[in-house]
Amino acid sequence: MGYHYNSNPMLGMTILFLLAFSMFIFLGVDSATLSSIATDREALISFKSQLSFELPNNPLSTWDNNSSTSPCNWTGVRCSNNSGSGERVTALDLSGLGLAGSIAPHIGNLSFLNSLQLQSNRLRGTLPNEICNLSRLKVLNLSSNSIEGSLPSNITKLKNLQILDLMENEITSRLPEELGFLSNLQVLKLGKNNFFGSIPSSLSNLSSLTNLNLGTNALSGILPNDLGRLQKLKELDITINNLTGQLQELQMLGLAKNNLSGGIPNSLGNLRRLNDIDLSGNSLLGFIPSSFGNFQNLLSLDLSNNKLNGSIPKESFNLQTLSTIFNLSNNFLSGPLPQDIQLEKVVTIDLSNNLLSGPIPSSIINCKSLERLFMAKNRLSGPIPNTISEVKGLEMLDLSSNQLSGSIPKDLEDLHALRYLNLSFNQLEGEVPEGGVFRNISSVHLEGNKKLCSNLKCKNSTNPGHRNRVIVICVVTAIIATLALCTLLFTLLHLRRRKATIKDTSETQKGQFQMVSYEELRRATGNFTESNLIGYGSFGSVYKGRLSDQTEVAVKVINTQTTGSWKSFVAECEALRNVRHRNLVRLITSCSSIDFKNMDFLALVYEYLSNGSLEDWIRGRKMKENGEALNIVDRLNVAIDVACALDYLHHDCEVPVVHCDIKPSNILLNEDFTAKIGDFGLARLLMEKKGTQTSISSTNFLKGSIGYIPPEYGQGEKPSTAGDTYSFGIMLLELFTGKCPIDKCFSGDLNLPRWVQSAFPENFMQVVDSKLLVGDVCNEERDDDDDDNLYVSPEIRVEYCLTTVIEIGLSCTRDSPDGRITIRLALQKLKNAKHNFLKNRNGKKV
Structure with missing residues (x-):
């Protein structure tokens, strides 16, 4: 007992020492907790010190180290409470704030950061290696900057990364094999940089990947077949590189302008949710798979500039969702076109430069939204179907260099939006229509059709044996007309001014406006100077001007490069042609001409409203x-x-x-x-x-x-x-x-x-x-x-x-x-x- 009693002081001292040590540790941790948000503050201030600002106002003016304000209230900063660590900075979003300068390595001190978004700025320099210390990071978006150098060598430390977007920078580097170890990655966008070398096969390990964009780089070598294992992949763009290889099992979207060969796999049709397929500019062979008819959401299909052959499967002409472009041009496709075309929403169909034969299907009438139809340089035969004239929005029609016969449908005159028509080098015959697009000689190409004739020429050629009689009749008629003209000359001169006045009034009422020239509108608006710009819209800009008679006007200049601009011009003229009301802006005149750059010029001239x-x-x-x-x-x-x-x-x-x-x-x-x-x-x-x-x-x-x-x-x-x-x-x-x-x-x-x-x-x-x-x-x-x-x-x-x-x-x-x-x-x-x-x-x- 004495021994134990005498040892108690030592035991007590030990216990006291352990308690003191525990207290020290506890206080130390608590002190670290208290200073953690301060650490984040210092990291943010150091990060800001490397930046400059292109906007008039400093977007980071709230970032003040001398203020008592928590950094959690600063612009672009988001915080969360973390168990045991208190409030910490977890997200930084400074996208589109006009930031310039470089990314400071102090960014790596934001140890709880899970989202870093600095896209759409003017950041330069290299990516600091310290950025890979952010082990909790899930989103890293630095796209649309001017980042240089290569990817950090220790990028594998970002184990939790789900989105890596470095699009549109100036990064010059090989694609590191280590990218394949970021197992949680769902989005990888490295397009529009200077990446070179081959695509590492390790990318096929990214089983969660849904979006892969490596387009517009300098990648070369063989396309890894293992990429076909990416079953969750919804978007793939590796366009504009120098890749080779065969498609085989690969399921993909954008592979344009590479050197791909082989056939298009039938399994591609199993990706029913694809909305954009661009395989143009390769060396693809074989048939277009009939499985393409499985696509349920396809908006655009471009297989142009390949070596595809065989007939076009009828399933391709029944893609109900196709709404932008259907382009099979510059291939070796042959055979007749399917008779049942159901591309109701498509805007552009291009089948030119193939070996297609047979008639143009009358079911083209079902393409209600069609604006551009190109079928040139084929072997199409038979007449031009009248149903084309029912496609009211058609702007461009090229059927040149075929074997089409018969007459030109007169109803083509009724296509008011049509501004380009090429029927050259066919076997067309008969009378050329005179209305609509045919009034503009520069917009219509009919050469190479030897049996076409104008109205007068057709009538003369129908009975050439009566030519002398026609000449006699014409001479007699001319004499009679001259005598009649002399008799009525005095009356006509007397009524001339009154008639001109009535004509001007009636034409204004009917909407038959006297068109003005480009030069007159250019002078009226001071060469379309910005000081006279009073507004702009989806189809053009509006300028204040003063015509030669001192009338103040508003000149709406149509942007002819905008899709649908010609239809807008026609629609506005048509709508206002026969309407007059005190609460409708009055259309004074219009202009359809060529500007000094020899480009199409369209304008509408309205009354000017001063308020x-x-x-x-x-x-x-x-x-x-x-x-x-x-x-x-x-x-x-x-x-x-x-x-x-x-x-x-x-x-x-x-x-x-x-x-x-x-x-x-x-x-x-x-x-x-x-x-x-x-x-x-x-x-x-x-x-x-x-x-x-x-x-x-x-x-x-x-x-x-x-x-x-x-x-x-x-x-x-x-x-x-x-x-x-x-x-x-x-x-x-x-x-x-x-x-x-x-x-x-x-x-x-x-x-x-x-x-x-x-x-x-x-x-x-x-x-x-x-x-x-x-x-x-x-x-x-x-x-x-x-x-x-x-x-x-x-x-x-x-x-x-x-x-x-x-x-x-x-x-x-x-x-x-x-x-x-x-x-x-x-x-x-x-x-x-x-x-x-x-x-x-x-x-x-x-």
Whole structure:
């Protein structure tokens, strides 16, 4: 017992020592925890010190080491609480902030970082090796910078990496085998750099990979067959390299401009979710697999510039989703075309430079959205089917260098969008049509058809034995005409001026505008100087100008490089040809010419409206001379003007017109604040009526502007008057709330009508534009002679009027077209609202 008792002091000291040591360790860990966020702060400040800023304002102004603000509140920084470590920086997103400079190695001290996004900046220099210390990193995106050098040698330390995106930099390096050890990688994008050498076979170990982009580099060597093991791969782009090999089992998307040989595997058709196949510019042999008919989401198919042979499988012409391009040109494809073509949505078909034979199928009429059809340099025979003239959107048609016979369908004159027609070197005969595209000699190529003739030549050649008789008749007719001309000369000279005046007036009324030259418009706009630029849209720019007669005009120059620009020009001319209304912007004339660069030049010349667009007034970019915005009466007048114009287009035109793009930027105001609708580039003439709503007769792609497009258009419904009513309702709600329908606060299912509806009717004043609740309307003085029982305060009148207007806007924007009121009823309700508002301005009851 004594021994144990005497040893207790030693035991106690040991216990005390262990407790002290544990306390020391505990306090040390706690101290580290407390300093961890400070460590992150220091790393961020060091990272910032290597940056410069190209934007006028410093986007990282909140990054202040002297501030007591937590770095978790700094721009682009996100933090999370981690068990045992407290709050730590876990994400850094500085994309698109105009950052320049280099990436500091201190970035590696952000040890809890799981997402680093620095894309779309101007960063230079090399990737620091320290970046691989971020073992928790899942997302690394440095795309669209100017990063140089090679990939870090220790990249395998990023074991948790799921997304590695270094696209569009200046990295010069081999692809390291170590990339194949990043087993969690799902997206690998290294395209548009200077990577060279072969593709490492280790990439086939990335079993989770869904997106692989190595395109536009200097890669060479044999394409690894093992890549076919990547069963989850949805997108593959290795275009524009110098790869060789055979496809065999490889399942892929983009392999254009390599040196691939062999056949296209039939198994490629098993990837039913592919939406883009580009195998162009290789040396592929054999047949096009019939399994291509399995594709359910394919939008684009390009097999051009290969050595494919055999006939085109009929399944390829029944891809219902194909909507951009179907290109099989420059191959050795042969045999007749399938008689049943069902490419309803495709825009471009190119089958040129093959060995195709037989007739052009009349089912080409099913290609409702077709704009460009190329079948040149084949062995096609038979007549040109009349059904081509039913493809109303056709802009370019090339059937040259075939064996086509028969006459040119006269109905081709009715293709108003057609601007290029090549029928040269065939066996066509008969009379050449004279209308439509045939009026422009430079747009039509008919050489090499020896039996074609003009109208007069055809008539003379039908009976050559009567040529002398025709000459005698012509001479006699000329003599008689000369005598008649002498007899009527005095009368004609007397009436000349009056006739010219009547002609000018009638042509203006009929929409047969006298076209002006490019040179005159160039002078009128000061060579289209930027100082005269007053607006721009999807199809061109608008300039203020002054014609030679001093008329102020707005010149809309069509961008001929934009897809659909010619159709827009034709649509606008057609829509305005026979319509005249005080609330439609007046089309004065047009121009179809060649500019000084010998390029196509299209322009529309409108009356100039000095008060700009309604959008400028809603956004506050324009104000009255007294600094005030549009008041309630001003806005009511604008709404009524627009509704009047739409009512006229929908109900009073000989052929009803839908505008398809009603929005504030397309509503212009003159000096008296009269509103007029402009920009008819998407307008369509309506040819049939269904039920109570008028709808367009031909299939059309989605038309309008985001935020103003009615929901049924997104579901494939055709443009209709009900669609215009919806767009008008959105514009009306925007006009009286001041809230743009594409405001960032609208996300998910929330849109402008639902936002307004949520406050209507009890709290609707909370969503009304605050500028409407100030000014003279709400500060009227009461007339002392008014009867107290009859007096209505300005506030009550304003609220009553706004309630009515908001209700009209909501009635126009119901989701179902059948549930919306017509524009005529909306117009009547707006007129009543204005009448009641003004009638009670002196204090009478509503």
